[in-house]
Amino acid sequence: MDVKTAASNSSPPRAKWRKVAYGGMQPGYDDNHTDETFLEGMVMNASVVKRNMLKVMLDAVSISEYLCIVALVVLVWTCTLSSSLDENSLLLIDISLLVSGFLILLFTQKKLSLSLLLHYALNVSFFITGLYVLAPIYQTLTRSISSDSIWAVTVSLLILHLFLHDYSESTVKAPGALKNPALTSCISVNASVVASVFIASRLPSRLHVFAIMLFSLQVFLFAPLVTYCIKKYSFCLHICFSISLMVLTLSFVYTLHRLLFVLLLSLLVFVNLVCPYWLIRIQEYKFEINGPWDEAKLCFDITD
Amino acid sequence: MGNRENEKHSILMVSDFFYPNVGGVENHIYCLSQCLLNLGHKVVVVTHAYGKRSGVRYMTGGLKVYYVPWRPFFNQNTFPTLHGTLPIIRTILTRERITVVHGHQTFSTLCHEALMHARIMGYKVVFTDHSLNGFSDAGSIHMNKVLQFTLADVSQAICVSHTSKENTVLRSGLAPEKVFVIPNAVDTAKFKPMSEEERRSSKPSRSEIVIVVISRLVYRKGADLLVEVIPEVCRLHPNVHFIIGGDGPKRVRLEEMREKHSLQDRVDLLGAVQHTEVRSVLIKGHIFLNSSLTEAFCIAILEAASCGLLTVSTRVGGVPEVVPDDMIVLAEPDPSDMVRAIQKAITMLPKIDPQVMHNRMRELYSWHDVAKRTEIVYDRALKCSDQNLLERLSRHLSCGAWAGKIFCLVMIFSFLLWHILELWQPADDIEEAPDFILTPNHDELEGCCRKPNNAENQKNSSDTNIYDNSGNNNIS
Numbered sequence: 001m002d003v004k005t006a007a008s009n010s011s012p013p014r015a016k017w018r019k020v021a022y023g024g025m026q027p028g029y030d031d032n033h034t035d036e037t038f039l040e041g042m043v044m045n046a047s048v049v050k051r052n053m054l055k056v057m058l059d060a061v062s063i064s065e066y067l068c069i070v071a072l073v074v075l076v077w078t079c080t081l082s083s084s085l086d087e088n089s090l091l092l093i094d095i096s097l098l099v100s101g102f103l104i105l106l107f108t109q110k111k112l113s114l115s116l117l118l119h120y121a122l123n124v125s126f127f128i129t130g131l132y133v134l135a136p137i138y139q140t141l142t143r144s145i146s147s148d149s150i151w152a153v154t155v156s157l158l159i160l161h162l163f164l165h166d167y168s169e170s171t172v173k174a175p176g177a178l179k180n181p182a183l184t185s186c187i188s189v190n191a192s193v194v195a196s197v198f199i200a201s202r203l204p205s206r207l208h209v210f211a212i213m214l215f216s217l218q219v220f221l222f223a224p225l226v227t228y229c230i231k232k233y234s235f236c237l238h239i240c241f242s243i244s245l246m247v248l249t250l251s252f253v254y255t256l257h258r259l260l261f262v263l264l265l266s267l268l269v270f271v272n273l274v275c276p277y278w279l280i281r282i283q284e285y286k287f288e289i290n291g292p293w294d295e296a297k298l299c300f301d302i303t304d
Numbered sequence: 305m306g307n308r309e310n311e312k313h314s315i316l317m318v319s320d321f322f323y324p325n326v327g328g329v330e331n332h333i334y335c336l337s338q339c340l341l342n343l344g345h346k347v348v349v350v351t352h353a354y355g356k357r358s359g360v361r362y363m364t365g366g367l368k369v370y371y372v373p374w375r376p377f378f379n380q381n382t383f384p385t386l387h388g389t390l391p392i393i394r395t396i397l398t399r400e401r402i403t404v405v406h407g408h409q410t411f412s413t414l415c416h417e418a419l420m421h422a423r424i425m426g427y428k429v430v431f432t433d434h435s436l437n438g439f440s441d442a443g444s445i446h447m448n449k450v451l452q453f454t455l456a457d458v459s460q461a462i463c464v465s466h467t468s469k470e471n472t473v474l475r476s477g478l479a480p481e482k483v484f485v486i487p488n489a490v491d492t493a494k495f496k497p498m499s500e501e502e503r504r505s506s507k508p509s510r511s512e513i514v515i516v517v518i519s520r521l522v523y524r525k526g527a528d529l530l531v532e533v534i535p536e537v538c539r540l541h542p543n544v545h546f547i548i549g550g551d552g553p554k555r556v557r558l559e560e561m562r563e564k565h566s567l568q569d570r571v572d573l574l575g576a577v578q579h580t581e582v583r584s585v586l587i588k589g590h591i592f593l594n595s596s597l598t599e600a601f602c603i604a605i606l607e608a609a610s611c612g613l614l615t616v617s618t619r620v621g622g623v624p625e626v627v628p629d630d631m632i633v634l635a636e637p638d639p640s641d642m643v644r645a646i647q648k649a650i651t652m653l654p655k656i657d658p659q660v661m662h663n664r665m666r667e668l669y670s671w672h673d674v675a676k677r678t679e680i681v682y683d684r685a686l687k688c689s690d691q692n693l694l695e696r697l698s699r700h701l702s703c704g705a706w707a708g709k710i711f712c713l714v715m716i717f718s719f720l721l722w723h724i725l726e727l728w729q730p731a732d733d734i735e736e737a738p739d740f741i742l743t744p745n746h747d748e749l750e751g752c753c754r755k756p757n758n759a760e761n762q763k764n765s766s767d768t769n770i771y772d773n774s775g776n777n778n779i780s
Contacts, residue, residue, distance in 0.1 A: 019466045021487035021601070021625040022668040024677075031484040031677055032460075038480060039470050293436040293471040295524065295598040296620050296637035302528050 042291040051283060056276035058239065062231065063167050064268045065242035068249040069223050070162060071264060073216055075252055077199050080212055090211035097218055098124065101226050108233035128214065135210040142201040150198050157195040161220075164188035169228060192220040313682050314346040314401050318393075318418040319408035320381050322351035322369065326579050328603050329409045329434050332464075332488055334363075339675030341365045346739060348400045350393070352382045352414055366740040370396055374414070384413040386420075386714055387721055393421045394725060398734040404682050405429045407454075410437065410447060416454045423457045423696070424718045428685040431455060432462040433472045436600045436621050448475040449704070453711050456699050459685035462486050462678065464601040465622030471600075477703075486677045487626075489669040490606035497612035497658035498587040506588075512543045513650060516589030516613065518577060518604060519596065521552030526595030526618060531557050532639035533595070535565040537646050544650070545570050549577035549585050586611040590656075591649050597637055599623050605632070610665040612658020616649045618642070627668070631661060693719055 014028035017035050025031060076093070079085040102120065109116065142150065166185035196216035200209045231238040246268060254261045317337055321329040337347040342365070349369040358373045372392055377383045397405070405422040407415035410433055419429045431454060438444045455461060455476035461483045463469040469483050498506070515537070519525040530548070537544055548558065548571065555573065562571045577585055586592065592608030594617040601622050605615050609627050617623050618637040626632070633652070635645035693715070700711040 019625060020628075021465045021485065021622065022627055024668075024670075024673045031486055031680070032481050034480040039474070041467075042470070042474070289439045289474060291470065291474075292467050293598075293600075293621055294438055295436075296526075296618060298528055298597070299638045300532065 039291075042289060044290075045286060045288045046290050048283075048286050048288060051280055053276060053280055056279055057272060058235075060272050060276055061239060061242045062227070064271050065227060065238075065245055066165065066167060066224070067162065067264075067267065067271065068242075068245045069219060069227075070158065071249050071253065072245075073219050074158070075249075075256065076215060077212070078256070080208065081199075081202060087205065087207045087211050090208070090215060094211060094214045094218065097215070101218070101222055104226050105229055108229040127217075131213055131217070132210050135206045135213065138197055138200045138213055139203065139206055139209045140201070142198055145198075145201070147202060150202060154195045154198050157191045157198070161188045161191040161195065164191070166224075169224075189220065193217065196220070311683075311686075312345050313679075313686075314403045315340060315348070315682065316397065316400065316402045316405045316418075316422075317347060317349045317408065318351075318405060318412075318415050319349075320352055320376065320412035320414045321409055322349055323363070324354050324357065325380055328488065328601070331579075331603065332432075332434065333408055334367075335489065335491065335671040336675055336678060337367050338365055339671045340678070341367060342672075343675055343679060345679075346400070348396070348402070350396060350414070350418065352376055352380075362740065368400075368740065372414070379411070381411065382414045384417070386417065387718055389414065389417045390421045390718065390721055391725060393418050394425065394722065394731075395734055397422065397425065397427065398731050399737045401736060402427065404685055406682075407431045409434050410451050411435070416450060419454050419458065420715070420718060421722070424693075424715065424722055426690065428459045428682075428688060429457075430460050430462060430681055430685050431458045432464070433468060434464055434600055436468060436471050436598055437475060439475070449707055452476045452703050453700070453707070453714075456703055456711070457696055458482075459688045460484065460681050462681060464488055465625050467622040467625065468600040484677070484681050486674055486681070487669070488601050488603050488606070489671045489674045490603065490610050490665065491671065492610050492662065492666045492669065495583050495586070495607045495610035495662075497662050502587070512545055513541070513591065513653065514545045514547060514589040515591045515593050515616075515646070516547045516549070516586055516608070517593045517595070518549040518582060518585060518608075519594065520550050521548075521554040521558065523554065524597055525550075525552075526597045526637065527552065527554030527558065529595040529597075529618070529637060529639060529642060530593075531561045533593075533642045533646070534558075534571060535561060535567065536639065536643045538565065538567055538570055540643070540647065541650065545572070547572045547574065547585060547589060549574040549582075551576040582607060583611060586613060589613055590653055591616055591646070593646070594618065594623070595637075595642070596620060596623070602626055606665070606669060610662055610669075612656070612661045614649050614652060614656050614661075616642070616645050628664075631664070 015026070017026060017029050017033060019035070019037060026033075076085065076090075080090060105120070106117065164184040165188045166182065193216075196213055199216070200213050203209050203212060227238070227241075230241055250261065250265060250268075253264050315337075317333050319329060319333055321327060322333055323330055333349065337349060340347050347367055349367065351369065351371060352374045353371045354376075358371045361369045361371065363369060372389070374382045374389065382389075396402070405419060405427050407419045407429065408431075409415060415431075419431060422429050433451075437447055437451075439448065451472075452475070455472075455478050458478070459482075461472065461476075461478060463472050463483055463485055464487055466485055469480070469485050472478065473480050473483055517530060519527075521527040531554075534546055538546075546567075555575075558571075558573060562568055562573070574585065586608055590613065592605070592613040592615045594602060594605055594608075594615065596602065596618060597620060599621040602617070605617060605623065605626050608615055609631055615627065615632040617632055617634055619634040620637060623632075624634060633645045633649045635641040697712050697715060700715060701708040703711055
């Protein structure tokens, strides 16, 4: 067993080291031999995408767009609660939203089809009838809870909703979509619905409840779908729409409350400017290691 | 084998995974221990209690096993308490006059704790890593940090394949020279191809080709790949049959696949296969199919090759290193490439002689060789210079901004605890256990790697519990 002496002499005619585990100890090499080929298969930062500041900023616009939509909903809630918005104008808003959403969906679809239109119309009518029938229940469901608790819970639910919301896609899918939504986005949608139910219990009449529930559900369930369709249709239109929405929201909030305006503005700046910059900065710390030891990924979907 | 400075070691093998649990690590520890005993070393195994199996037991060849009464809480792992095991480990180390502590497997908490305590008490420690781990998910990151902690202070480390060595070096930041590659082996005496008698008694079916799969049916073992591959192969080759041994959550999917393609008479699902029955399943087949998505070594391939089967396997982890290229057909882990590889294997089949393949495997792998190579690692570990606590703390401190400080605190606490224990129960007061001396059976080295099951039978027949509390039952 003169392995060690052979290794130290490093006599030239010795066999080349092979990266194999069979055949016992390789003659002339110790078991702790480290070849030049060591870590040859290692790949660093293979799947890291070089991000560009402008691109990230434009992508962040969809987040601020949705923030504005939620801010607008809260605005409508507060106006209704302070009776500066009566039920008829609320219903008017509902109908105009419904019609405009419909139109946007239809026009951004590749081909206009009567069956799709019928499908939507049928579903929406079911939805509205159900909501109308259930309005008295919503009105009294959480009535016994104190207003402070209602506000606190609503705010936390909305924050939860914003955190878990799926900003890249819409949870409510266009008919025929295959992929199921993730658990987090389902939780997000549910949080928003519960928040609307809580708010509804503070309203004076059934019609109020119906109008506000219809409004909130329309926005929380279908606004992501509408904005997603716009984005898919034309990115330019999406940016224009988002910016006008931001301006609209900011001006509304400005008339309502100064501090809230400053808060919302700083939030939008944070999301649109600071976060992208931050992301780009911390990119250089990215250190990803791949190699032959990685678990193989299956190249097909497992349908359980 | 007696020309080196032939000192005999007292080795303590520590792992959560040992018989009655069955698997690659368990098998490795058992076979390695048996061969080391045959080389004249003293080997003691420490594991946690399995059900009622608690206390001290002896296995074949006088292998002493301590089943520490410490309950497993998840995946056969003991609950990590950091210092809870110090007293008992210290007592065992003293009682058995241990010189080297050898821990096995990254996922074993008992192993990590025992290695830490042993280092605190100044013992030389060796660690064997049996698995691969990624770098991306939270679980892996945590495991890698724990591994870094243990390996920061280890004397020598062993990996089972070169890919595993690369992985371990990256995960733990250990110097590559300290990491040895010593593969697993296979008991070729146990995994023999079908003998002439067996061939005569079994029905002659030369025309049909049987493909055997033996693995747990879980995601990581690629059960989903099987679901895609089997119908396609059955469609292309009407004479192919599949035998699938193993159980697991993905079995339902395989059964569904069998129903859907009406392959009931061509795909046999055997369910869980005992390790003693593996050979009897393997020899029914001509091709062994391994669809694993990650594998550090894959003993199953060795067992199949030793039974004379041609292997088709996914090219993952250490698999390409395991057997020579002409004994295996490798494929990417994607169904179409797997089907292509199986077709290639079917065309290669007429040229394969199981007996020749078995004889080659006998040349390539033996546990005895593994034990001898491990012995060299122990010798190296004992030659490592002793370091005091401060030197070792500095090494731990460099493990990370936060982790380093936490590691140091853990070490210091362990050190204090050890000194308190020394005051409470001085090491001199701990009674040393008498050695159980069996004359090593040199003629039958190949048979030294009998499986734990045999050992168990043998032991049950004599006496199950040999507690060695008193020195009276010293069997010599």
